[in-house]
Amino acid sequence: MQLIQPQDIQLRLDRLVDQDVYMHLEMTTGAYAQHYDSSRHPASAFITNAAIRYTQGSISGEGPYRVGLKTTDGWVYAEGLTHIDEQEQDRLIMAGHDTQGKLVVALQLSREKF
Numbered sequence: 001m002q003l004i005q006p007q008d009i010q011l012r013l014d015r016l017v018d019q020d021v022y023m024h025l026e027m028t029t030g031a032y033a034q035h036y037d038s039s040r041h042p043a044s045a046f047i048t049n050a051a052i053r054y055t056q057g058s059i060s061g062e063g064p065y066r067v068g069l070k071t072t073d074g075w076v077y078a079e080g081l082t083h084i085d086e087q088e089q090d091r092l093i094m095a096g097h098d099t100q101g102k103l104v105v106a107l108q109l110s111r112e113k114f
Contacts, residue, residue, distance in 0.1 A: 001083035001095060006059050009067065009084065012092050013057030016109055023069075024048045024108040025078060049113045052076065064096055067107055078107035 028044040054069035054076070061079075068077040080096035091110035098104050108114065 002086045004059075004063065004065055004081060004084050004094065006061075006065060009059045009065070009092075009094070010057075013059065013067070013069075013109075016054070016092070016111075017057060018053065018055060019111065020051060020053050021109050021111055022113050023050045023052050023076065024106065024110075024114050025050075025076070027078070027105045028103065067094065078105050080105045081107060 024047070026044070026046045026048075029041060052069065052071060054071050056070040057067070059065050059067050064080045064082050066077060066079040067081060068075055078094070078096075081094045082096045083094065085091075085093035085095075090112070091108060091114075093108045094106065095103055096105040
């Protein structure tokens with residue numbers, strides 16, 4: 001994975017506007033490893049292969065980044081994104097890693113199911 005280049009992400013988001021895409025979104029604050037540090041509040045969210053269509057997609061921030069997707073009924077967003085899988089050309093795979101390199105948030109978009 002490579003560090004996010006906001007201009008590249010914006011171009012890729014724009015290419016998917018008004019198309020049916022599948023979304024994978026997950027977030028964790030360490031819920032998988034609470035037994036290592038009981039002082040951490042365990043929280044996580046996970047959704048995969050949710051079909052969405054967005055009318056506007058944008059990336060903001062100075063890094064870590066926030067990606068927002070405006071749908072006809074509301075917004076989907078992921079904050080804390082730091083990296084992109086540069087090998088993927090057909091799917092947009094972004095992740096946010098903490099200072100130890102652990103996954104904190106992931107947002108993935110694809111025309112095909114994951």
